[in-house]
Amino acid sequence: MKKVVLLIMDGLGDGPTDNGSLAKAKTPNIDNMKKEHGVCGGMITLGKGITPHSDNAHLVLFGYPLNRYYVGRGTYEALGAGIRMKPGDIAFRANFATVKDNIVIDRRAGRIKTEIAHKIAQHIKHINIEGVDITFTPTIEHRGVVLLRGKGLSHRITGTDPHKINVRWARCKPLNKKAKKTAEIINKYMVWVHQQLEKVKTQRKLKPNFLLLRGAGYYKKVPGIKERFGIRAVAVAGGALYKGVARFVGMDTPDIKGATGDKHTDLNAKFNSAYNYLRTNDLVFLHIKATDSFSHDKDCKGKQKFIEKVDKHILKLTKRADYIMITGDHSTPCTLGEHSADPVPFMLWGKGIDPDNVRFNDVDALKGALKTFYGKEVMKSIVKLIKNE
């Protein structure tokens, strides 16, 4: 069995330009890896002309087709927040919000700080409504996850976030008959949440006195990566969503001290963890979020500099990995500030590989030996490489 690292720099691609972040970044280590044992290609994650999200892109990269395995954003967020979901559970993404007479005044309660949100969350930690246990788990700033556990629940319900202010919060509605009870419970929960949070004393002008729910997902146990592909895989990631998708497909998802899922992440800790986990795993999925965040902020320089930081750490992995794939989950051109359907530059490094003669950037990579290929091929290739097929 060989050992593979899948290094995803989120939103790595900058679209069809040879002046992108990857081209501009000074990456002597990646350049050397490329020169000695690297081949390139362009990855079309979901399909031609389709712009991926981060959740669906990762599912596909992990070898899990969407129409069979996409269960809703709330579920991946909940799993990412460390909640152990069981089949039948329902999860929502939730925001602390401010309402007055049921009218939404602020959808994020003025973006409250994480530590304040975690204190307030104590007041709505848990309730049982009609036999259904409902828990709230705060995550970062105004965000959190609401989990429902009980019999006969359905995720075929609407959220309560009206997505705008100065209107009433949206009552939860069933999308089919089976979901009627679940929707009623959510609406009772909303009233309880408001009552509880109103009791909390605060000096804030925008009082966090409500939760807005969206993105209902359900949980089903799916055959894990080990079961489906016969390989042991671990995720080294800071961002909750990525950990969530990884957990969904049965990867180990250890907490890495210092891995924050933003630009302040401790790359040294992440790469050291990846190196250590290579000992006991066939595949290490190493996720870097900041490249995408810089792109969304249209900060091309920041993206470039972060790629350079990643380059400083990568050589360590070559000491234990037989193959390293370096790519993104999708393109997020930093000049555009949003995801795009452009192919993502992809590089495969491996000790026995004869290099092709292209450079690893948005333009040249696509001319490499791997040409352009679809995201669903990635896990197939990983499995073949690991099993030496």
Place this chain on the structure above:
Amino acid sequence: MKKVVLLIMDGLGDGPTDNGSLAKAKTPNIDNMKKEHGVCGGMITLGKGITPHSDNAHLVLFGYPLNRYYVGRGTYEALGAGIRMKPGDIAFRANFATVKDNIVIDRRAGRIKTEIAHKIAQHIKHINIEGVDITFTPTIEHRGVVLLRGKGLSHRITGTDPHKINVRWARCKPLNKKAKKTAEIINKYMVWVHQQLEKVKTQRKLKPNFLLLRGAGYYKKVPGIKERFGIRAVAVAGGALYKGVARFVGMDTPDIKGATGDKHTDLNAKFNSAYNYLRTNDLVFLHIKATDSFSHDKDCKGKQKFIEKVDKHILKLTKRADYIMITGDHSTPCTLGEHSADPVPFMLWGKGIDPDNVRFNDVDALKGALKTFYGKEVMKSIVKLIKNE
């Protein structure tokens, strides 16, 4: 052979809410059609969790899988602008822009008006560079299409739009060896365009003295709807992109006087045309753009009112069509202001159909007899209905 109308209200869905535009709109005619002979469902256009664009959504609705038939946005725009493309042609979307010393000052030349743009366009109508004919066709406001025709061209090239200001316009680069000549020609063309436009006298502060190119597409002749499915189809649409996709798949795409592809469109003219074309066609694709535009502007009221306008015209079609499908190409929740992956409410009306007992809105439609289904099923169903299978 039966006759079918596919009525697409672009971006119709508002996400999982029973308070969306379709639910709020007063649509007595559609309501009656539903009550008498209508069944509902929820359409997942591309796949679970995938957010469609308008071009890829329509291709899939027309029965053309993306990985085989997606050839780049520029091509659909060019076809939509009335350009008859030939195999081997390359097309770009283009913007009039303002540059100074090759630095982009404004990416839209201050959003010049259509009539001014059309006058200026005369100066860069055509040039032959190294045996390649290059034409510029202006469309709306600062927008247009650049077409390349000649031997040995490749669309595997980058655009010249840097997507931001205060930087140099991007030189066109080849994405593979074969594309080197094409990229060189584009760069020569850019210089010529600038020289020509600099000669034009104008009082404008932001002088339209450059073109920024993006979205290179190529043309290939694909088997048309008639050839693939054995049906005659016509598109009644105002928006150029939709006509372009329809032309690509071999639909007739007559120009409809008054069909503008925006909120000022002449719905009476469009529905009358659809009615007339039903005489000689098996399928009439009737496209309404304004619903999506209102959504992008977060104008829920406008979207609702436009759906009400559509309702006023629809009964006419029931006199000649055997089946009418009413849906969108994707959801664009008007509270969100952008496309989403939410299922699109779908209604099928037909004289022999026993109605289900749900209402046609974002929530209830999904509980209907058609349940949820994928966009690729739409053309399959249309063909079966037409052929009475």
